[in-house]
Amino acid sequence: MLFVGDDWVEDHHGVELMDDTGRRLAKARLPEGVAGMARLHAMLGEQLGEDAADQAVIGIETDRGPWVQALIVAGYRVFAINPLQASRYRERHGVSGAKSDAADAHVLADMVRTDSHQLRPVAGDSAQAAAIKVVARAHKTLIWERTRHAQRLRHSLRDYFPAAREAFEDLTAADTLELLAKAPDPASAAKLTVAQIAAVLKRARRRGIADKTAKIQAALRTERLGQPEIVVSAYAARVRSAAAVLAVLNEQITALQGQVEAHFGRHPDAEIILSRPGLGPILGARVLAEFGDDRTRYVNAKARKNYAGTRPITRASGKKKVVLARYIHNDRLVDALGVQAFAALQASPGARLYYDELRAREVSHHAALRQLANRLFGILHGCLKTGTLYDEAAAWSHRVEKLAA
Structure with missing residues (x-):
């Protein structure tokens, strides 16, 4: 050798x-x-x-x-x-x-x-899985970037235009960005008419336009403490720039979402993954992208859980023994698993019962979701290994019977 x-x-x-x-x-x-x-x-x-x-x-x-x-x-x-x-x-x-x-x-x-x-050999994932990984990661990265830019925008508004933070609930929404681009400072925002605000909300296909318009106009016209005019002008330029960046990010996130769905829909494992509670095309694509599709990569369900970061670790020395969560993990996969576990509470009676049992034992919400995700991905491993769709009765047989009783 x-x-x-x-x-x-x-x-x-x-x-x-x-x-x-x-x-x-x-x-x-x-x-x-x-x-x-x-x-x-x-x-x-x-x-x-x-x-x-x-x-x-x-x-x-x-x-x-x-x-x-x-x-x-x-x-x-x-x-x-x-x-x-x-x-x-x-x-x-x-x-x-x-x-x-x-x-x-x-x-x-x-x-x-x-x-x-x-050591772990490089997995022999298919070209389809590699393509899904590229677009799914790019899509999630843009979402994270949008969140960062929205937080920066929020902090800027707090410093010179707090009324806007109360008027607009979602700083990444198309109508919010358009109104901020039109009126990025308190003086110009206070001059916005009902017709102008309503037209923007209509283009964004909002419901209850009359009530929302009145609420936004009232918030923007509320008298507040302010900054010197030259400082407000500088902040307004910054907010216009941030709104333009967020608008582009929204456009590209939508475009990449279509690519993620198209690539994932063509993968042979898509049907199995979508059969699981709490997983749609986007979240399912992220899970497939991070796990890969090489059947030999994970020797058993324990190996898959270890890679997912949902399986706890034990530290034992002498009489001392502590069970801890894994803090070294794939952040993208852990994010997807947490969202799926939370969504499964509504989609799966067995998952909900398992979560409730954990909470009844005074396990915290996040720890219970992590344990639920651990259980769900043990089930996923079995489904992928055998090529079978998710079956609620088989996955949670004893708990479903308990729920029925």
Whole structure:
């Protein structure tokens, strides 16, 4: 066997080849791209001949990108090593703190030589799953960005135009952004007529336009403490800019939502995932994107729960034993699981009963949702493994019978 450490940098790779005794056989700095990949194949071929793909194990600190994909297609066993793991491994063999690309490549090669049984190989997800991951992550990232910009807008309004915060409940709504663009300061907002406000609400397809118009106009015309005129003018320019950014984000979020639904709808696992309570096309796409669709990636339901971050960890030493939530996890997946668990309370009688039982034992709301998500994704693993749709009676048989009684 040959063990390869690949220290990836943006434009090059520091590579070291190591045999099973830990002896360095070769090292090189390879350029990113086709030329670098060809040179790596040549280096491995010089050592292993035609059996390079079967006998080479590669460690690299990323699991995505054309380089990693090329390694997988070539048939190498590739392990994506968390940079924190590599850092801790480096500390086992030296305390000086010295670091270089060549040294990092050596560490990665040594890790896959000695600890490959503890590492997770890069999953062989399908191209469909990879595409879903791209658009689902982009969609969620824009939603997070919209939330950040809305919070900045809210803080700006608090500092010079608090009446707007009371007039507009949702600072990301199209009608709110249009009104703020028209009248970004207290003086101009107070001059807005009923007809102007009603027209904006009508374009946004609001209901109860007359009542909403009166409420908004009354709030905007309420007398408040203010800032000097020149300061208000500066804030108004800032708010116009923020409103324009939020309008673009809304447009792109809608566009990407269509892409997420289209890609997810074509995946063979979509029907199984959508059969589960609390999962729609967008949330289901996020779950599929983060879990992947490689059937060999999770050996059992416990492995899937561990990756999801819903399964608790135990710290035990002597007579002391503490059960804690996992704080090292995939944030995108945990976010999706929490939303699904909350939605399942309305969609699944069994999930609701399980949650109520936890709350009756004085488990907090968030901890109960986390345990419910843990149970739900154990069920998901079984459904995906067997290729069967979710069945409420089978999933919660004893609790559904209890509920019926």
